Amino acid sequence: MPAIPEAKKQWYVAHVLSGQEKSTANRLSRYIEAEELGDKFFDVLVPQETVSEVKKGERKEKQKKFFPGYIIVNMHLYDEDGGLIPETWDAINNTDGIIGFAGAKTKPLPMRQREVESMMNQIKERSEEARPSVVFAVGDSVKVNDGPFEAQSGIVEEIDMEKGEMRVSVTIFGRATPVDLEFWQADKES
Helix, strand or coil: CCCCCCHHHCEEEEEECCCCHHHHHHHHHHHHHHCCCCCCEEEEECCEEEEEEEECCEEEEEEEECCCCEEEEEECCECCCCCECHHHHHHHHCCCCEEEECCCCCCCCCCCHHHHHHHHHHHHHHHHCCEECCCCCCCCEEEECCCCCCCCEEEEEEEECCCCEEEEEEEECCEEEEEEEEHHHEEECC
């Protein structure tokens, strides 16, 4: 096993039941508080980003997890000799919803420092400003899923991020016809 990072640099990815990331993180946080384990647990994260979408002319923002099925835990799991700390291990094993650790067959491995830094940068970048839930680019092939041109395929010609709209060239009767659509009215084709 590689050298054990110092206590506050031990970050782990815990696999949890899908769709229960927040509630599992809350249960773990309550357990930590009830058992007074604040000296062994430093942070429990459910990394999220704000995504915006425009539906029927109305802009809505919602939170989206960017590691579905996982929570990130900064905890002191191993002592200086590489042994598991029983209180920390028990807290993880006694929290409903935690399945195990990502990538661990027997003993969980802490994330590498560069992985932690990269993850923290992603969290910071993604939390600063809402991004569109679906990102289109000029030249993308799309399929219209609503309106009079439903089921037609087309190519994105222009994008207006502010309005959440795009101009798509759809072929009708052998002629290219520009159609203005809101983002939600089309899906990217693979």
